[in-house]
Amino acid sequence: MSRTAVALKYLSLLLASAVVVVPLVVVLLTSLKTQSEVANDGPLSPPGDWFNFANYATAFEQGAMLRAFGNTALILVVSTAGTVLIGSMTAYAIDRFHFRLKKLVTGLFLLAALVPGVTTQVATFQVIDDLGAFNTRWAPILLYTGTDIVSIYIFLQFIRSIPLALDEAARIDGANSWTIYWKIIFPMLRPAMATVVIVKGIAVYNDFYVPFLYMPDPGLGTISTALFRFKGPFGAHWETISAGAILVIVPTLVVFLALQRFIYSGFAAGSTK
Amino acid sequence: MTAVQKTRTVGHADERRGAPPPEPSAGRPRSRRRRRTAGLTPWLFLAVPLTLLGMFTYLPVADMIGYSFTDWDGVSPTSSSVGVENYTDLVTEPARFEVFLVSGFYLAASFVQIALALYFATVLSSHTRFRNLFKGLLFFPYLINGVAVGFVFLYFFQPDGTLDTLLGMAGVDGEHLWLGDPDLANPSLAGVSMWRFTGLNMVLFLGAIQSIPPHLYEAAELDGANRWQQFRHIIAPSIKPVISLSFVLAVSGSLAVFEIPYIMTGGANGTETFVIQTVKLAFQFDKVGLASASAVLLLVLILLITWVQRRLVPEERVELS
Numbered sequence: 232m233s234r235t236a237v238a239l240k241y242l243s244l245l246l247a248s249a250v251v252v253v254p255l256v257v258v259l260l261t262s263l264k265t266q267s268e269v270a271n272d273g274p275l276s277p278p279g280d281w282f283n284f285a286n287y288a289t290a291f292e293q294g295a296m297l298r299a300f301g302n303t304a305l306i307l308v309v310s311t312a313g314t315v316l317i318g319s320m321t322a323y324a325i326d327r328f329h330f331r332l333k334k335l336v337t338g339l340f341l342l343a344a345l346v347p348g349v350t351t352q353v354a355t356f357q358v359i360d361d362l363g364a365f366n367t368r369w370a371p372i373l374l375y376t377g378t379d380i381v382s383i384y385i386f387l388q389f390i391r392s393i394p395l396a397l398d399e400a401a402r403i404d405g406a407n408s409w410t411i412y413w414k415i416i417f418p419m420l421r422p423a424m425a426t427v428v429i430v431k432g433i434a435v436y437n438d439f440y441v442p443f444l445y446m447p448d449p450g451l452g453t454i455s456t457a458l459f460r461f462k463g464p465f466g467a468h469w470e471t472i473s474a475g476a477i478l479v480i481v482p483t484l485v486v487f488l489a490l491q492r493f494i495y496s497g498f499a500a501g502s503t504k
Numbered sequence: 505m506t507a508v509q510k511t512r513t514v515g516h517a518d519e520r521r522g523a524p525p526p527e528p529s530a531g532r533p534r535s536r537r538r539r540r541t542a543g544l545t546p547w548l549f550l551a552v553p554l555t556l557l558g559m560f561t562y563l564p565v566a567d568m569i570g571y572s573f574t575d576w577d578g579v580s581p582t583s584s585s586v587g588v589e590n591y592t593d594l595v596t597e598p599a600r601f602e603v604f605l606v607s608g609f610y611l612a613a614s615f616v617q618i619a620l621a622l623y624f625a626t627v628l629s630s631h632t633r634f635r636n637l638f639k640g641l642l643f644f645p646y647l648i649n650g651v652a653v654g655f656v657f658l659y660f661f662q663p664d665g666t667l668d669t670l671l672g673m674a675g676v677d678g679e680h681l682w683l684g685d686p687d688l689a690n691p692s693l694a695g696v697s698m699w700r701f702t703g704l705n706m707v708l709f710l711g712a713i714q715s716i717p718p719h720l721y722e723a724a725e726l727d728g729a730n731r732w733q734q735f736r737h738i739i740a741p742s743i744k745p746v747i748s749l750s751f752v753l754a755v756s757g758s759l760a761v762f763e764i765p766y767i768m769t770g771g772a773n774g775t776e777t778f779v780i781q782t783v784k785l786a787f788q789f790d791k792v793g794l795a796s797a798s799a800v801l802l803l804v805l806i807l808l809i810t811w812v813q814r815r816l817v818p819e820e821r822v823e824l825s
Contacts, residue, residue, distance in 0.1 A: 243624075243627070244624070244627065247638075247641075247642060250699065251645055251699070253666070254657060254699075273669050274666045317552060323549055324547075328546035330543075333546075339557060340557065343557055343562070345806075346803065350806065351803070352564075352783070353568055353795045354571060354796065356578075356786070356787075358564060373556070374560060377560040378560050383553075408545045437649045439650050439651055439763055440763065454649065455649060455651045458651045458655070459767065461655070469659055472655055472659075473659065479651070483648055487647055494647070498704065
């Protein structure tokens with residue numbers, strides 16, 4: 232490669248990085264400014280005091296962020312655990328047994344992957360409402376656990392690599408199907424679980440549509456809906472809104488830095504299905 | 505993975521080679537695997553998953569088709585059948601078609617996005633300093649909460665805000681209503697969507713590029729192929745399935761845009777998308793019948809696009825070596 236080509240390559244990478252970073256850095260700067268600094272200085276100017284965390288306190292207390300983090304954590308833990316159980320059970324039944332209608336069952340799961348959730352909400356809303364789950368934390372939990380086909384695929388792919396000899400040996404020792412699933416298959420699915428937990432966890436943490444539609448009660452705010460509500464009362468208070476946005480982004484950044492490798496492979500596995 | 509592989513018996517060693525078939529029941533029965541033929545047991549494991557699948561996927565689809573032929577408002581106990589009126593309403597009213605034009609902006613943006621992702625994936629698959637840093641930087645936007653992204657760019661596009669300031673430095677003066685002017689609003693929002701998803705596409709392409717056997721490049725270099733020729737004749741053909749999948753996701757994704765325009769403009773200034781319109785019809789104007797018809801149309805469109813893609817680009821494995 233010629234020197235010009237190399238220079239252009241790095242230039243394009245630096246430019247792309249700047250496009251990613253600049254909007255985020257500006258919001259970080261804004262979150263550290265006082266109200267008058269935001270009003271009088273340009274958006275790219277540094278804050279007068281780099282350790283001015285007053286906006287974060289405002290966002291956290293008045294924006295009900297603490298409760299939102301609590302709600303999100305609860306929904307995330309329960310739906311992720313549910314997804315792991317549902318996905319591994321389905322994979323176990325489909326991969327390890329012969330039964331009538333097996334083709335039909337597999338086909339039903341396959342077909343469901345083609346139906347985007349966004350299109351069916353009009354009618355799903357009625358189902359949730361009839362169950363009495365509207366405006367409760369059960370609505371997102373049920374929807375996140377009940378409509379995750381990708382996780383089932385990930386488990387199905389992985390369970391094939393677990394030798395049948397293990398099941399057979401355990402059966403000879405007198406184990407029944409439930410014991411085999413719970414004591415042998417489930418623990419061996421751990422690598423697949425890591426993928427599912429990461430992909431699912433990030434999806435639940437970031438979801439806005441479901442909590443927005445099914446939990447309008449302000450007390451049931453998740454981080455997405457609680458942050459969305461900053462729009463009203465904090466209207467033009469960009470320093471508070473920015474602090475709220477940074478509060479939401481930081482946990483994602485921490486998780487990303489800690490689990491980078493798993494995240495890349497997880498999303499690659501999840502989206503190419 | 506390793507633990508599993510260690511416990512493998514020699515007899516099964518051939519099973520993990522190549523891509524596993526898409527569904528376990530497909531194709532010829534693998535003679536070495538004896539699965540249990542059992543009556544009730546698998547159904548016990550499938551009871552909960554199938555119930556959830558029925559309740560939250562198939563029942564809503566069936567209900568939605570049912571509602572779409574009525575004038576139900578979502579609340580009252582009664583509704584009357586209106587035949588195909590909702591559908592004729594949707595396809596004959598020109599105002600309802602504008603949302604498709606909005607999707608066009610997102611579609612155009614996804615094509616640019618795929619091109620950019622291909623370029624950066626190719627660059628980062630070769631020897632580059634700080635490779636992981638660049639990869640992480642470009643991918644990270646995809647992981648950020650959508651509402652936070654919406655707010656970050658609301659501030660970015662403020663009149664006299666970050667973008668105007670940067671343009672001012674470059675010598676382009678003046679305030680622009682990036683989100684207020686109907687001519688600028690959709691390109692701005694489509695730009696945000698590019699900012700979010702380019703990194704994901706790039707990571708998918710990178711994964712595919714890295715599975716290309718390295719001796720192919722070596723052979724190409726010996727033959728004097730430059731980087732562009734290598735891309736054209738080795739990289740592009742090898743990752744064709746992933747590229748075509750990205751195009752399908754781009755088309756169906758651009759029809760189903762909701763989050764960013766809803767958060768940033770609420771669908772104002774000509775930025776209303778198909779899904780925003782449907783949500784408003786159902787939950788603001790209580791026209792569940794009409795909203796259902798419009799959702800059924802969207803679903804049929806998306807299924808059609810997926811089907812066409814599967815017919816056009818069969819999942820062929822490109823043999824290179």
